[in-house]
Amino acid sequence: MPQTKSHVKNSKIILRNRHLNRKYKLLIKKAIKTYIFSVKNTSTNNSEENLNICLNNLSLVYQIIDKAVKRKVLHKNTASRKKSRLANIIN
Incomplete structure (x- = not known):
């Protein structure tokens, strides 16, 4: 357990950030699954x-990934790798 006040505050911040990061990562996974399902159809x-539905789903995934990069949930290289792999699926 944390001993000082600053460590207590820091642990609260870490929990808050972990929750937000999980939220963004789950959004990305759900969007990717819907995109892949539409490509299979x-x-x-x-x-x-x-x-057109596939392209709309792809743009939605791109938006979510870009927002995650902006909020520093994902690294920009990871995001570009994900985008590249998703674009190759439709081809």
Whole structure:
């Protein structure tokens, strides 16, 4: 257990940040899953509507990843690697 007041405050801050980081990471994982699911549906039914849905889901994932980088949840290189891999899936 922390002994000083500053350590007590610091542990509260760490818990708060951990909660926020988990929230952003879960948002990213959910968005990626919906994107991959839409790509799989497009591979079975090749129509222009399904392709547009995939592109919309991809842009949503990009927005969430960029916001996580802005809030320093993810490193920028990690984010660019994730984006690159997701873009290659649709090709």
